[in-house]
Amino acid sequence: MMKDAVYLDKSKKKYKGNLHTHTTWSDGSQEAPEVVAAFKAKGYDFISITDHDVYARTADYDTDSFIVLPGMERGGLNLVPDEDPGYHFGVLDDPTMRSEKERFHHLQSFEVPIPWEGPQSPQKLIDEMKAHGNLVIFNHPEWHLTRFEDMVQYDGFFAVEIYNHATEWTPSSSYGAAYWDHALQNGKRVFGIAADDSHEHDPNSKIAEYGGGWVSVEAEELTQQGIIAALKNGQFYSSSGPEIFDYRVEDGFVHVECSPCQYIMFKAFPLRGPFLVERETGELMTSGSMKIKQGMAYIRVECVDENGRIAWSNPIFVADLAEGE
């Protein structure tokens, strides 16, 4: 027998946030107050300002209904001797993490570039960011064309950026879910994060840089502690459009409820799950289920709307459902 588990509960409040955005503190074209105003106007509950190699830690923009999480984006050069950074990590302050070293302060800046000293360089950076009390996100691996075999050598990142909106409207390299699966297939318990990575706000652009990829977090409260705790537990989904309301395991089945979608795809490893399509009934779907089979290691769900936009659930690790633990 298998335990029941609730991953997302439709009766609980979810908070919308963008964990990757830039301002004039690095190479963004908009100042922090304008960036904050843009996300507030779009109904976001929180953002993290993640400028390149400069830390943001400010409560200046916090209200009862909006917070800014302390964070940064940090990168280094890859093995090809050019000036293009080879890896970028999202860095997010975790107030509950025991910090061996001092926490980064507001507008603290860091020396760049970090030279490539072999595959230990990215790992050194991850370890360093964690030692200062931060969670680490593996940012836009597809944009950097990170090699799968390199990525799985690294440990300690809690999530992979699986959708990066800014690279969607420049060269199309925004989808990183294949990297996520590769990490999961290699035994890493990592979550998937969709984000904007917005650098500028051009109102004349056909595709806006703001509001294209986000996380929806089922937190107890809108505080840094609340959001970070829920992120670490995987109590969130990522999206470039559709919503996931409910996601649970009951009586050996995975159930998902979503906003109207054309496809609901169950991605199970190593046994491929089914995918449900609307053409079977001629109507968009708002729910789907799949029986969990013996031998499946993890299962995640993608709900795809009529415009091809996606909501990604986090993985269910089937071993966690074993009875008698």
Ligand SMILES: [Zn+2]
């Ligand atoms: Zn980046």
Ligand SMILES: [Zn+2]
């Ligand atoms: Zn960025």
